[in-house]
Amino acid sequence: xAVSITGQGFIDPTQEPMQKEIIDDILARNAxxxxxxxxxxxxxxxxxxYVSATMQQYVATKxxxxxxxxxxxxxxxxxxxxxxxxRHILKFCMGTACYVGGAPQLIEKARQVLGxxxxxxTPDGAVTIELxxxxxxxxxxxxxxxxx
Amino acid sequence: MKFFRSHVLVSVDPKSLERGxxxxxxxxxxxxxxxxxxxxxxxxxxxxxxxxLRYGPDMMVYPExxxxxxxxxxxxxxxxxxxxxxxxxxEKFLEKEEKVQDEELGTPTPKELRIVLRNCGxxxxxxxxxxxxxxxxxxxxxxxxxxxxxxxxxxxLDSGLRGRGGAGFPTGKKWQFARVSQTKTKYVICNADEGDxxxxxxxxxxxxxxxxxxxxxxxxxxxxGASMGYIYCRAEYPLAVKTMNIAIQQARELxxxxxxxxxxxxxxxxEVRMGAGAFVCGEETALMASIEGSRGEPRPRPPFPAVKxxxxxxxxxxxxxxxxxVPIIVLKGAKWYASIGxxxxxxxxxxxxxxxxxxxxxxxxxxxxxxxxxxxxxxxGIKDGKQLKAVQTGGxxxxxxxxxxxxxxxxxETLSELGSIMGSGGIIIxxxxxxxxxxxxxxxxxxxxxxxxxxxxxxxxxxxxxxILTRICDGxxxxxxxxxxxxxxxxxxxDSLCGLGQGAPNPVETTLKYFRDEYVAHIYDKxxxxxxxxxxxxxSILDGPCTGCTVCARNCPVNAISGERRQTHAIDPDxxxxxxxxxxxxxxxxxxxx
Numbered sequence: 001x002a003v004s005i006t007g008q009g010f011i012d013p014t015q016e017p018m019q020k021e022i023i024d025d026i027l028a029r030n031a032x033x034x035x036x037x038x039x040x041x042x043x044x045x046x047x048x049x050y051v052s053a054t055m056q057q058y059v060a061t062k063x064x065x066x067x068x069x070x071x072x073x074x075x076x077x078x079x080x081x082x083x084x085x086x087r088h089i090l091k092f093c094m095g096t097a098c099y100v101g102g103a104p105q106l107i108e109k110a111r112q113v114l115g116x117x118x119x120x121x122t123p124d125g126a127v128t129i130e131l132x133x134x135x136x137x138x139x140x141x142x143x144x145x146x147x148x
Numbered sequence: 149m150k151f152f153r154s155h156v157l158v159s160v161d162p163k164s165l166e167r168g169x170x171x172x173x174x175x176x177x178x179x180x181x182x183x184x185x186x187x188x189x190x191x192x193x194x195x196x197x198x199x200x201l202r203y204g205p206d207m208m209v210y211p212e213x214x215x216x217x218x219x220x221x222x223x224x225x226x227x228x229x230x231x232x233x234x235x236x237x238x239e240k241f242l243e244k245e246e247k248v249q250d251e252e253l254g255t256p257t258p259k260e261l262r263i264v265l266r267n268c269g270x271x272x273x274x275x276x277x278x279x280x281x282x283x284x285x286x287x288x289x290x291x292x293x294x295x296x297x298x299x300x301x302x303x304x305l306d307s308g309l310r311g312r313g314g315a316g317f318p319t320g321k322k323w324q325f326a327r328v329s330q331t332k333t334k335y336v337i338c339n340a341d342e343g344d345x346x347x348x349x350x351x352x353x354x355x356x357x358x359x360x361x362x363x364x365x366x367x368x369x370x371x372x373g374a375s376m377g378y379i380y381c382r383a384e385y386p387l388a389v390k391t392m393n394i395a396i397q398q399a400r401e402l403x404x405x406x407x408x409x410x411x412x413x414x415x416x417x418x419e420v421r422m423g424a425g426a427f428v429c430g431e432e433t434a435l436m437a438s439i440e441g442s443r444g445e446p447r448p449r450p451p452f453p454a455v456k457x458x459x460x461x462x463x464x465x466x467x468x469x470x471x472x473x474v475p476i477i478v479l480k481g482a483k484w485y486a487s488i489g490x491x492x493x494x495x496x497x498x499x500x501x502x503x504x505x506x507x508x509x510x511x512x513x514x515x516x517x518x519x520x521x522x523x524x525x526x527x528x529g530i531k532d533g534k535q536l537k538a539v540q541t542g543g544x545x546x547x548x549x550x551x552x553x554x555x556x557x558x559x560x561e562t563l564s565e566l567g568s569i570m571g572s573g574g575i576i577i578x579x580x581x582x583x584x585x586x587x588x589x590x591x592x593x594x595x596x597x598x599x600x601x602x603x604x605x606x607x608x609x610x611x612x613x614x615x616i617l618t619r620i621c622d623g624x625x626x627x628x629x630x631x632x633x634x635x636x637x638x639x640x641x642x643d644s645l646c647g648l649g650q651g652a653p654n655p656v657e658t659t660l661k662y663f664r665d666e667y668v669a670h671i672y673d674k675x676x677x678x679x680x681x682x683x684x685x686x687x688s689i690l691d692g693p694c695t696g697c698t699v700c701a702r703n704c705p706v707n708a709i710s711g712e713r714r715q716t717h718a719i720d721p722d723x724x725x726x727x728x729x730x731x732x733x734x735x736x737x738x739x740x741x742x
Binding site: 035077078095140 | 344348445508
């Protein structure tokens with residue numbers, strides 16, 4: 001996952017009072033937890049929807065750890081995203097059972113209907129198509145997961 | 149005409165008759181007569197009510213519209229007195245609402261033996277009392293009262309339980325190693341990072357019977373001398389995380405977790421930690437790095453986790469299924485458990501059956517059950533009457549086993565002899581329409597993407613294999629590709645740091661071994677025998693069946709199909725992207741794939 005550390009073109013959550021409050025709360029609750037960085041990033045991703053470069057910087061400063069450590073973790077795990085995604089996430093499972101069961105055809109259809117490739121968001125910011133690893137719903141393959 | 153205040157309809161379909169419907173009717177009339185109700189209640193015969201395959205004679209009572217089921221003649225006097233004399237509905241015989249069919253756990257077939265899954269679908273996972281009523285936490289009480297930690301380890305050793313995460317290392321030995329490490333702080337870790345595509349047994353256990361895992365982990369904690377445990381669950385399983393958190397909370401409230409469990413001197417607590425979508429974190433050293441809040445990269449072993457694990461302390465790490473098996477072994481004894489299975493692999497194993505098989509879902513069979521029994525007796529055979537082509541076991545680090553070996557009894561050793569692995573237990577059934585080269589490419593795409601990048605053989609080797617396989621699937625395979633694949637596979641296997649890299653070439657090696665002709669057809673004849681690989685197939689419209697209905701032309705995403713209404717259409721191969729939509733929408737099977 002390539003990330004540019006500068007310039008994102010949207011309001012940063014650390015500058016926005018309500019979101020900053022959420023971020024501070026997450027940090028306060030987990031700062032002293034052993035191995036808390038993963039917990040913090042998971043909660044940030046869930047509550048804010050992404051972990052931007054400035055958020056990473058903010059977390060690093062608060063936890064008194066190098067930003068390289070935070071960024072290393074963010075970029076390692078596929079669940080963390082650095083930019084906002086669409087309001088709805090359409091996730092197609094690419095597990096073996098789903099792949100054999102016709103997931104590629106479903107994705108092709110979604111591409112045609114929405115006009116975007118997996119990993120992209122529609123211009124109006126409504127839908128992001130994502131591919132994911134096995135969701136563990138193999139007996140009902142092919143599966144997809146729609147959120148929000 | 150005579151009027152009755154009540155009418156009773158009794159089912160007299162063949163099944164109900166077999167179970168004594170007529171006798172029930174006679175008994176009803178006798179009892180109504182002796183209670184003096186024979187002029188008020190009329191008994192009638194009717195056809196089937198409800199599901200006669202499961203229950204005895206059924207009965208509908210009007211005007212109330214009450215449905216009684218599972219009746220025998222002995223119940224009749226009580227029923228008549230309660231319902232017709234006292235006017236009370238008898239709850240005991242009321243037809244319960246039909247249970248919603250469980251899509252993952254069907255009724256067990258005769259070949260199955262459910263030990264780990266015994267409670268799944270039967271108890272309420274969010275209610276600890278349900279688990280306790282099924283002898284839950286009895287094993288914990290037993291060991292805390294009567295067993296020394298060494299004795300617990302001995303029980304697990306004697307049972308022959310082996311790690312269900314895939315490698316099959318004896319669990320008792322693992323516990324022994326962690327037990328002998330002399331430090332104050334030790335950890336128990338549950339690996340619930342079930343990342344293998346096609347496997348969902350652990351998810352189901354966590355969601356349906358969370359307390360069995362909690363109890364197993366407490367017992368492990370007692371055995372090795374740990375006071376803290378972590379359950380590392382993947383982020384793709386939000387419900388499992390939620391259920392486990394509820395289970396831990398409830399166990400704490402009852403004093404089954406926390407300080408001085410059940411009044412003993414033993415204290416233990418648990419915490420759930422979530423992953424964030426990295427497959428490699430299923431590897432134990434990577435998993436521990438992830439709990440510590442770092443990048444989930446594996447490190448060389450030794451030192452093994454039992455010596456130096458989480459935060460540098462001795463740790464015992466087992467799979468969900470392993471822990472869930474522990475309580476019942478303690479309860480029923482090591483001897484009982486060791487009597488199930490094969491010589492080297494004891495007990496039962498859960499498998500997630502998926503792919504082109506009639507009954508997909510979770511199964512649990514004793515070790516030694518053959519693949520044929522799993523596919524045909526438990527799985528109900530191949531969908532749509534097609535032919536079985538291969539059985540894929542062990543996830544992306546596993547291999548494809550061809551039909552010749554379908555009578556192999558499944559255990560850890562036999563599967564590795566065939567070049568595959570047990571893995572965590574996903575079994576994917578592939579029918580004749582599956583292209584084995586494409587499957588190898590699919591798995592390599594997975595491992596290449598999920599390789600953490602720490603060691604070179606895995607990071608670069610899988611990339612080169614994927615490039616070659618993609619080339620072959622696109623129709624650009626070259627002479628010598630097969631040999632290069634074999635060479636690369638050996639190198640990656642021998643030199644990679646962790647199980648991901650060491651197992652990554654398995655799908656390629658097994659398909660090369662058992663389905664080499666398909667590789668040859670792709671590379672030298674430029675043909676995909678299963679008609680899957682887009683670069684090697686062409687779509688055309690058959691003159692005869694085509695009615696010129698225009699449905700294909702209207703659905704073609706790239707407008708590659710032309711033709712007049714009621715005339716045979718044609719596909720322009722230069723524009724066609726081989727998406728296959730025309731073949732799906734055609735109502736006359738007029739699209740031919742070559």
